[in-house]
Amino acid sequence: MSTEAIPAEKPKRNYNALFGLTLLALLVLLWVILSLSTSSFASANNISNLLRQGSMIAILAVGQTFVIITGGIDLSVGAVVGFATVIAAMLINAGVPVFLAILLTLLVGVAIGLFHGFGIVKMGLPPFIITLATLTSLRGIGLLMTNGNSISINNDAFQEFSRNSFLGVPNLFWMVILVGIPAYIFLHHSRWGRYLFSVGSNAEASRLSGVNVQRTIYMAYTLSGLCAAFVGVLLASRIGIGNPTQAEGWELQAIASSVIGGTSLFGAVGSVHGPLLGAFILATINNGANLLNVNAFWQRIITGVLIIVIVYFDGLRRRGGK
Amino acid sequence: MTSTAQDLHPAPVLEPGRTILELRGLEKKYPGTHALKPVTLAFKSGEIHAIVGENGAGKSTLIKLLTGVMPRTSGEVIWEGKPAPLATPHEAMALGINAVHQEVVLCRHLTVAANMFLGEENSRFGILQQRAMVKEAQKIIDDLGFDLPAHVVLGDLTIGQQQLIAAARATVRGTKFLIFDEPTAYLTRKEADQLFTLIRRLKGEGVTIIYISHRMEEVFELADRVSVLRDGTLVGTRNIAETNDAELVKLMINRSIEQVYHKEHFTPGAAIVEARNLSGKGFENVSMTVRAGEIVGLYGLIGAGRSEFVTTLYGRHKKSAGQILWEGKPVQVNSEHDAIKLGMALAPESRRDQGLCLNLPVGLNLNLPIYKRISNNLLISGAQEKTQADRQIADLRIKTPTRHALASSLSGGNQQKIVIGKWLAHGAKLFIFDEPTVGVDVGTKAEIYRLFGALLSKGAGIILISSYLPEVYELADTLHVFRRGKLVATHGFRTADHEEILTQALAEKQEKLGGKT
Numbered sequence: 001m002s003t004e005a006i007p008a009e010k011p012k013r014n015y016n017a018l019f020g021l022t023l024l025a026l027l028v029l030l031w032v033i034l035s036l037s038t039s040s041f042a043s044a045n046n047i048s049n050l051l052r053q054g055s056m057i058a059i060l061a062v063g064q065t066f067v068i069i070t071g072g073i074d075l076s077v078g079a080v081v082g083f084a085t086v087i088a089a090m091l092i093n094a095g096v097p098v099f100l101a102i103l104l105t106l107l108v109g110v111a112i113g114l115f116h117g118f119g120i121v122k123m124g125l126p127p128f129i130i131t132l133a134t135l136t137s138l139r140g141i142g143l144l145m146t147n148g149n150s151i152s153i154n155n156d157a158f159q160e161f162s163r164n165s166f167l168g169v170p171n172l173f174w175m176v177i178l179v180g181i182p183a184y185i186f187l188h189h190s191r192w193g194r195y196l197f198s199v200g201s202n203a204e205a206s207r208l209s210g211v212n213v214q215r216t217i218y219m220a221y222t223l224s225g226l227c228a229a230f231v232g233v234l235l236a237s238r239i240g241i242g243n244p245t246q247a248e249g250w251e252l253q254a255i256a257s258s259v260i261g262g263t264s265l266f267g268a269v270g271s272v273h274g275p276l277l278g279a280f281i282l283a284t285i286n287n288g289a290n291l292l293n294v295n296a297f298w299q300r301i302i303t304g305v306l307i308i309v310i311v312y313f314d315g316l317r318r319r320g321g322k
Numbered sequence: 323m324t325s326t327a328q329d330l331h332p333a334p335v336l337e338p339g340r341t342i343l344e345l346r347g348l349e350k351k352y353p354g355t356h357a358l359k360p361v362t363l364a365f366k367s368g369e370i371h372a373i374v375g376e377n378g379a380g381k382s383t384l385i386k387l388l389t390g391v392m393p394r395t396s397g398e399v400i401w402e403g404k405p406a407p408l409a410t411p412h413e414a415m416a417l418g419i420n421a422v423h424q425e426v427v428l429c430r431h432l433t434v435a436a437n438m439f440l441g442e443e444n445s446r447f448g449i450l451q452q453r454a455m456v457k458e459a460q461k462i463i464d465d466l467g468f469d470l471p472a473h474v475v476l477g478d479l480t481i482g483q484q485q486l487i488a489a490a491r492a493t494v495r496g497t498k499f500l501i502f503d504e505p506t507a508y509l510t511r512k513e514a515d516q517l518f519t520l521i522r523r524l525k526g527e528g529v530t531i532i533y534i535s536h537r538m539e540e541v542f543e544l545a546d547r548v549s550v551l552r553d554g555t556l557v558g559t560r561n562i563a564e565t566n567d568a569e570l571v572k573l574m575i576n577r578s579i580e581q582v583y584h585k586e587h588f589t590p591g592a593a594i595v596e597a598r599n600l601s602g603k604g605f606e607n608v609s610m611t612v613r614a615g616e617i618v619g620l621y622g623l624i625g626a627g628r629s630e631f632v633t634t635l636y637g638r639h640k641k642s643a644g645q646i647l648w649e650g651k652p653v654q655v656n657s658e659h660d661a662i663k664l665g666m667a668l669a670p671e672s673r674r675d676q677g678l679c680l681n682l683p684v685g686l687n688l689n690l691p692i693y694k695r696i697s698n699n700l701l702i703s704g705a706q707e708k709t710q711a712d713r714q715i716a717d718l719r720i721k722t723p724t725r726h727a728l729a730s731s732l733s734g735g736n737q738q739k740i741v742i743g744k745w746l747a748h749g750a751k752l753f754i755f756d757e758p759t760v761g762v763d764v765g766t767k768a769e770i771y772r773l774f775g776a777l778l779s780k781g782a783g784i785i786l787i788s789s790y791l792p793e794v795y796e797l798a799d800t801l802h803v804f805r806r807g808k809l810v811a812t813h814g815f816r817t818a819d820h821e822e823i824l825t826q827a828l829a830e831k832q833e834k835l836g837g838k839t
Contacts, residue, residue: 185700185701189701189702189704190697190700190701190702191693191694191697191702194686194689194690194693194702195693197679197682197686198679198682198686198690201679201680201681201682202675202676202678202679202680204675204676205670205675205676205677205678205679205690206679206690207638207658208636208638208658208668208670208676208677209662209690209691209744210658210659210662210690210691211690212659268679268681268682269681
């Protein structure tokens with residue numbers, strides 16, 4: 001039972017930040033261990049590589065988190081990434097200016113997100129179903145468009161971008177910051193962010209309080225689609241080809257990053273920094289396992305175990321904190 | 323089974339029941355809260371023992387200790403002469419202690435029969451004997467006099483009917499000690515009567531009943547003895563024949579009953595909203611006006627069309643005919659958004675399903691309708707967010723450690739204050755309160771009623787929906803009675819007596835029931 005107004009001492013609000021710190025500590029711990037146990041981990045080259053590996057999943061995870069906070073799921077993001085590489089490659093090869101090609105690719109992502117919103121809000125389909133449907137059909141559409149071939153991108157400047165660094169930090173990681181900061185402000189300091197949480201917690205109560213629930217759902221899936229298309233552009237730049245079968249299974253890595261980052265699959269709980277940390281924890285484990293010559297099959301098992309362990313301890317603390 | 327119902331008015335002297343369960347200094351402490359101070363009390367077999375008290379007085383804690391949901395801090399529970407640790411729910415059930423909760427905790431997607439035998443299914447060689455179970459369940463239900471089919475999916479029944487099934491379920495499990503926690507909160511009168519018949523029959527079979535309710539008249543109708551909890555302390559136990567309403571309320575809140583229904587009268591101003599021949603799903607041809615400074619009460623049974631009428635007014639559902647006028651001008655209300663923009667506010671019937679984002683902070687819940695106002699195009703003003711939330715918490719005396727606490731951690735009454743409080747900063751002109759005091763204790767009720775007065779004095783109008791007649795009777799300036807989707811009668815403040823209003827609300831049903839009380 002609640003008691004009389006006790007001065008605000010319980011750090012309920014700082015919960016997210018605290019959890020973020022724990023994750024950060026875990027990440028640093030992993031880095032320290034790997035630096036000590038391998039000679040190559042702490043090299044500038046490897047760190048850059050690690051940041052590049054983690055960046056794309058990190059951006060996907062941010063978009064995914066918006067959706068999960070509303071109580072939904074977006075299974076399509078991996079397929080959207082692959083599809084976006086095709087769109088970007090075709091546009092660039094057709095001589096469309098790179099800037100415009102990127103913009104159009106992002107718009108395709110937005111359109112896919114809007115379609116998800118339409119399916120959920122207007123057709124009443126469960127998010128799992130509509131995004132599963134897009135997952136398979138987008139890969140199919142991409143294969144039709146490319147006849148099953150990869151499209152090599154003939155634009156060196158476009159490909160340079162993902163290889164280059166700025167101030168010693170890989171450009172790809174700068175993109176995480178470019179997405180992360182607006183996403184943080186959006187989720188934690190704008191009313192739209194609050195609405196994502198409220199819809200995820202109780203859509204009916206939100207509706208009766210004047211929140212436009214439908215628009216909020218459209219928004220979440222659109223942002224997720226946009227993030228995925230953006231990652232598609234980055235992937236196209238990094239590998240230099242458009243191929244609809246790329247990024248297989250990235251949706252699951254994005255969901256895993258989000259969940260490791262403290263997002264609740266039941267909705268209404270989540271942050272931006274959590275999934276970012278989650279993505280880099282996963283990237284570190286893969287990277288470290290490679291350096292330690294751990295069998296690639298084992299890496300998958302380790303990732304699975306890690307998801308269980310982190311989410312279990314998160315749940316324990318959440319219940320204990322009550 | 324002795325199926326003769328007990329006397330309607332139990333004899334003042336208790337039948338010589340032996341003591342079945344005894345609490346000796348039972349105590350529960352949470353970090354920072356002394357939820358239950360040492361309680362010593364003996365329950366006899368075959369008695370109906372009511373427990374009353376405000377929300378947060380310790381009733382739920384007591385139940386949780388008795389049903390083994392939570393461990394006690396100290397003290398003893400003696401069950402049939404032997405100490406019982408009651409460490410797990412399973413242990414409590416094995417002894418014969420069961421509880422029926424206010425919110426039905428059954429599987430809504432399974433059939434009534436499957437729920438009745440959940441965990442004790444009848445199976446032969448691993449195959450469920452479905453038909454046998456349905457038959458048996460039907461027999462139990464018929465036996466209890468409930469007119470309900472056993473083969474239907476539980477979720478298709480009304481909440482009230484589900485509650486009856488939950489009660490029936492508890493009776494078939496060798497129960498010796500049965501706790502009812504606010505069982506009638508969502509029941510119609512007819513359903514409540516059926517439940518009372520069941521309770522009296524159990525009593526006749528020697529089962530001890532703990533009956534927890536905020537409704538005094540039920541306590542007097544049913545109980546043999548009543549215990550009052552206040553702030554975790556047992557402040558008294560009385561034989562029902564030796565006490566009265568006033569004494570109990572006084573024990574509960576240290577305040578007299580007149581102070582609960584606090585009614586201020588204002589001269590009604592201009593019309594705020596007018597419904598002209600409004601029809602929609604569940605109601606037809608309803609006309610009424612709400613003026614500034616006036617409480618318009620809507621009374622009727624659950625399902626009589628009151629909630630449907632207001633949700634249509636509020637744009638949640640489409641109207642099929644008629645017109646809505648806002649401050650004299652015809653308006654289209656096509657969504658909640660339109661309604662809120664005009665200046666309507668709805669505190670819905672079900673806190674959990676419609677009113678609150680339970681797993682989000684109190685502050686977010688309070689600010690939900692006004693985020694648009696306290697943010698610029700992009701950002702929320704953190705300072706305003708804090709000020710607004712803290713002001714509502716202080717004004718409404720919402721008991722919460724901070725605005726960051728989750729809404730789910732608050733007691734029912736305090737949650738209800740959030741549902742209401744979120745509209746205060748919004749500055750609405752018409753407040754619609756749908757069952758605002760269900761499951762809310764007397765003290766909080768008084769605070770909510772006082773709040774009505776404050777709203778009216780600022781020129782707002784109120785629509786008050788209630789299934790609890792004394793509430794609308796004592797508060798409404800204009801009282802409309804609904805029956806089967808129609809507005810059947812209109813009264814002024816206290817211009818009709820309870821009986822007349824009840825008859826109007828029930829009339830058809832009574833004819834249909836063929837003169838059942």
